[in-house]
Amino acid sequence: MPVMASAAVATERWSILSADRVRRGASQGAMLLGVLAGLWALWEGFKWFGEAVDLKIGVFVVDDRTLPHLHSIVARLFEPTAVGDRLLTVLLEAALFTAKEAAVGFAMGAAIGFLIAIVLVHSGLLQRGLLPYIVASQTIPILAVAPMVVVWLGGRGLPGWFSVAVIAAYLTFFPVAINTLRGLQSADPRALELMQSYAASRWAILWKLRVPASLPYLFAAFKISATASIVGAIIGELPAGIQDGLGGAILNFNQYYASSPDDLWATNLIAALLGLSFFLLIVLAERLIVRRAPEHVA
Amino acid sequence: MKRSRFLWPAGLTVALLLALAACGGDDGGSDGSGGGGGDTTASADPDKVTVQLKWVTQAQFAGYYAAQEQGYFEDENLDVTIKPGGPDIVPEQVVLGGQAEFGLNWLDNTLATRDQGGEIINIAQVYTRSGMTEVTWKDTGIDDVKKLAGKKVGVWLGGNEHKLFAALTKNGLDPQKDVKIVAQPFDMNLFLNREVDSAAAMTYNELAQVLEAKNPDTGELYTLDELNVFKMSDLGTGALEDGVFVRSDWIQDEGNQDIAKRFLKATFKGWIYCRDNPSDCVDYVLAEGSVLKKGHQAWQMNEVNALIWPAPLGIGVMDPESWEVTKQIAVDFGIVKNEPSDDETFRTDLAEAAMQELMDEDVDVHGEDWQPEEVEVTEGGE
Numbered sequence: 175m176p177v178m179a180s181a182a183v184a185t186e187r188w189s190i191l192s193a194d195r196v197r198r199g200a201s202q203g204a205m206l207l208g209v210l211a212g213l214w215a216l217w218e219g220f221k222w223f224g225e226a227v228d229l230k231i232g233v234f235v236v237d238d239r240t241l242p243h244l245h246s247i248v249a250r251l252f253e254p255t256a257v258g259d260r261l262l263t264v265l266l267e268a269a270l271f272t273a274k275e276a277a278v279g280f281a282m283g284a285a286i287g288f289l290i291a292i293v294l295v296h297s298g299l300l301q302r303g304l305l306p307y308i309v310a311s312q313t314i315p316i317l318a319v320a321p322m323v324v325v326w327l328g329g330r331g332l333p334g335w336f337s338v339a340v341i342a343a344y345l346t347f348f349p350v351a352i353n354t355l356r357g358l359q360s361a362d363p364r365a366l367e368l369m370q371s372y373a374a375s376r377w378a379i380l381w382k383l384r385v386p387a388s389l390p391y392l393f394a395a396f397k398i399s400a401t402a403s404i405v406g407a408i409i410g411e412l413p414a415g416i417q418d419g420l421g422g423a424i425l426n427f428n429q430y431y432a433s434s435p436d437d438l439w440a441t442n443l444i445a446a447l448l449g450l451s452f453f454l455l456i457v458l459a460e461r462l463i464v465r466r467a468p469e470h471v472a
Numbered sequence: 473m474k475r476s477r478f479l480w481p482a483g484l485t486v487a488l489l490l491a492l493a494a495c496g497g498d499d500g501g502s503d504g505s506g507g508g509g510g511d512t513t514a515s516a517d518p519d520k521v522t523v524q525l526k527w528v529t530q531a532q533f534a535g536y537y538a539a540q541e542q543g544y545f546e547d548e549n550l551d552v553t554i555k556p557g558g559p560d561i562v563p564e565q566v567v568l569g570g571q572a573e574f575g576l577n578w579l580d581n582t583l584a585t586r587d588q589g590g591e592i593i594n595i596a597q598v599y600t601r602s603g604m605t606e607v608t609w610k611d612t613g614i615d616d617v618k619k620l621a622g623k624k625v626g627v628w629l630g631g632n633e634h635k636l637f638a639a640l641t642k643n644g645l646d647p648q649k650d651v652k653i654v655a656q657p658f659d660m661n662l663f664l665n666r667e668v669d670s671a672a673a674m675t676y677n678e679l680a681q682v683l684e685a686k687n688p689d690t691g692e693l694y695t696l697d698e699l700n701v702f703k704m705s706d707l708g709t710g711a712l713e714d715g716v717f718v719r720s721d722w723i724q725d726e727g728n729q730d731i732a733k734r735f736l737k738a739t740f741k742g743w744i745y746c747r748d749n750p751s752d753c754v755d756y757v758l759a760e761g762s763v764l765k766k767g768h769q770a771w772q773m774n775e776v777n778a779l780i781w782p783a784p785l786g787i788g789v790m791d792p793e794s795w796e797v798t799k800q801i802a803v804d805f806g807i808v809k810n811e812p813s814d815d816e817t818f819r820t821d822l823a824e825a826a827m828q829e830l831m832d833e834d835v836d837v838h839g840e841d842w843q844p845e846e847v848e849v850t851e852g853g854e
Contacts, residue, residue: 235665237688256758256766256854264762321560328571413560417529417761425558426528426763429677432660433684434765434852 217244242435247443250436261437265423265444272419273448275335276407279342280399280452286343287350287395294351295358295384296376312348316406319344321413334414341410346399353395357388393460400452408445420445518551519731524563524572526714529556529761531772532676533576534753535598539742541756548734554760559658564590567719573728574735579712579798580807581631586817587808591720594818596736596788596826597795598743599779602710603675604635606702607682612669615700617643617707626656626668631807636672638709638801639702660685675703676775680768684853693851711798713779716788720816729822737826740787740837744830747777747839768853774845781839786831788823 221243223229224236234240251262290308294301320341327337361383369379411421420441427438525533536554539545545552555572557563563575564585575592582594606625608614614623617639625640627633637647645651654668660681663671673679679701682694704710716736722728746753750773757769785791795818802808827837 239661239664239685239688255762256764256769257762259762261763267762317560324560325565325569329569412558415556415558415561417556422528422558423763426761429658430681430684430765430768430853432664432681433768434854437763 214244217241239432239435242439247436247439250440251443261440262444265420265441268418268420268423269444269448271335271416272404272407272411272421272445273452275338275410275419276342276403276448276452278336279339279406280346280403282339283343283346283399283403284350284396287347287399288354288392290347290351291354291358291388292380294355301355308348308351311344316341316345316409320410323410324413328414334416335419337414338407338410338416338419342403342406345402345406349395349398349402350392353391354388357391358384360391361387389464393456393464396456396460397453400456401449404445404449404452420448516549518546518549519734520551520553521574521731521735522553522555522572523574523716523735524555524561524566524576525557526563526576526578527557529757530677530764531754531757531769532714532776534746534757534773534776535739535743537742537756537760538745538753539738542742542745544738544741544745545735548738550731550734550738552735552738564592564717567592567717570719573718573722573731575717576714577717578632579715579795580634580802582715582717583798583802583812583817584631584807586812587810592717593720593723593816594715594717594790595723595732596739596823597712597715597790597818598739598788599712599714599776600783600785600791600794601779602635602703602705602713603775603779604704604710604713605673605675605679606636606639606670606704607663607673607679608670608700608702609666610698610700614669617702618645620670621645621650623651623669624654624667625651626654626662626671628658628672629653629655632672634801634805634807635704635709635711637805638711639704639707641804642707642709673701674775676772676779680771680775680849680853683849684768684851686851693849708797709801710794711801712790712794715790715818723819723822733822733825736788736823737829740823740826740830741835743780743787744835744837744839746773747781747842750774750777750845765850765853767848767850771847771849771853774847777842778844781842783838784840786824786827786837787839788827789820790818790823 221236221241224241229236251265252260255261255264257264290304294304323340323344324334324337327340328334358380365383366379369383374382407419408421408424411419412425416422417426423441424438424445427434427441431438523536525536527533529537533554536552540552540554555566563572563577564581566572567575568585568590576598579594579597582592585592606617606620606627608620614620620640625636627636633647633653640647640651647653654662656662656668656672660671660673660678662668663673664682664685671678673682682699683696685694686692687694716739718728718732723732751770754766754769754773757773758764758766780787783789795814799812803811830837
């Protein structure tokens with residue numbers, strides 16, 4: 175009898191739990207739909223208003239060319255291209271190609287940024303000496319750096335996409351280095367003193383104390399870098415003459431914007447989704463790795 | 473509890489993307505394997521060379537893609553990599569840097585590079601006439617270059633403006649003072665939105681971009697009747713465009729001369745194929761550039777053929793008269809500081825040798841009978 179009773183209680187609790195989950199899931203789904211509907215209304219509302227009053231902001235005229243209907247942009251994704259595939263298929267292939275460049279670039283940039291932070295946290299002299307140059311590196315526009323990287327690396331027989339990955343890494347390493355440095359320094363000073371009083375090695379302090387303390391900072395940086403690496407990859411494809419990625423698609427559609435604006439908007443949509451998926455991958459990794467992270471700024 | 477808030481949308485999106493990626497990947501497996509398949513004949517290993525195009529893959533370069541697809545490069549025992557260009561790619565730099573043996577660019581760019589000490593030489597002038605135009609709306613009444621005085625004149629800067637400047641000067645207008653030059657991007661939106669009074673347009677590309685666009689007021693496509701088209705070739709300022717160049721020291725070598733001759737022969741054959749089979753060539757180009765539009769490329773193929781054919785001296789051989797025009801513009805507009813020497817700027821022997829071999833094979837290298845097609849303009853270039 176008691177066994178049965180407890181089982182009944184358990185199933186009851188389980189059903190309450192799952193009902194709770196369903197309800198929360200539903201409300202989140204509704205929220206997502208609401209936000210999407212709101213954005214759609216904003217877009218179409220502005221377009222309708224602009225066309226109705228013949229709005230002209232500077233040189234920006236509102237018409238089907240400057241601001242196509244959202245539904246025609248989405249519909250474009252499912253129309254075929256000249257070679258027969260749907261535009262969506264073509265763009266997803268391009269997105270995969272760009273994703274490869276961005277992912278390799280992100281990995282390189284994150285590793286380099288992490289190493290720089292570890293070196294800098296151990297030497298105040300290097301920190302003061304090197305940090306200004308690291309900051310300066312980011313004030314040089316990527317558009318100026320990209321062609322040089324392509325010329326240098328291309329001349330060494332490396333494949334074009336690798337040059338693009340290096341450009342993506344250039345945008346990635348900076349936020350990681352700066353944030354990780356801050357994170358490594360954020361270790362509790364009392365814990366630091368305690369470990370030092372036990373004559374713990376720098377290595378032990380680094381891995382047992384500093385690195386765990388830096389993880390939330392690290393992932394905050396990863397989130398910025400993940401999207402930056404996509405931007406770097408797309409920009410880098412232009413000087414590298416790569417036609418297979420999103421950058422190539424954007425360049426082509428840019429040329430033909432006057433006659434078919436939906437294509438460019440559709441490509442931008444896919445590029446944004448790629449950025450979003452990179453971001454969410456980082457969020458996912460954070461949830462798996464930082465089990466006890468204090469705050470989540472998702 | 474808190475965990476699931478972020479986990480499920482994240483997991484869902486990742487799953488969705490993986491699923492989409494899997495769908496997208498189905499038919500993408502064929503690329504990336506590259507050359508080396510099935511061409512291991514008894515003959516010596518093919519010579520590996522690279523050609524750097526001036527711009528992205530499009531029918532402007534159809535002859536090279538046709539030579540690849542039709543196996544003409546293979547016939548000449550060449551293994552050719554075709555490198556598309558882009559906004560930040562300077563073919564001269566790529567060739568001088570040794571990343572490509574052959575480069576394509578407008579002849580005046582080749583002159584400018586030479587003047588700055590870059591030792592390159594034109595070995596074939598594929599386009600026999602200029603495709604550059606300046607267009608105006610007919611309703612503005614600007615039906616003569618002289619009437620551009622005081623107007624906003626759009627043109628691509630950075631080396632592409634010289635022909636227009638020459639045309640303005642020839643008509644008594646100082647490009648710096650008498651008109652307002654507007655830097656034009658790679659699209660025609662400034663012109664379509666009437667933010668400039670005139671715009672530069674290549675017959676084979678931007679002109680079609682205008683015709684493929686809808687007039688938002690009428691809902692109809694724009695037509696040639698609504699435009700005035702000033703062709704640089706009619707104005708006598710048609711400096712030559714797409715030609716093939718190589719490094720001057722590279723071509724000293726006799727072995728390389730042989731490679732160059734075979735390369736030219738194969739590409740000429742490719743262009744001749746595109747003259748006789750334009751729709752095949754459009755398909756070759758579309759297969760390389762999956763986002764291109766068929767209608768637009770068909771227009772481009774036809775207009776590009778019109779720049780090559782008829783070729784009175786035979787395809788690829790520099791026409792002395794057009795060379796003089798190009799040289800004069802280069803000198804007058806400061807593209808070069810020193811007057812270029814003819815012998816060091818171009819040589820026609822390789823193109824002539826390649827052409828001779830084709831003539832021995834009874835191939836028509838002049839295209840005297842070629843007639844342009846009527847290509848129907850499609851909305852959005854589809």
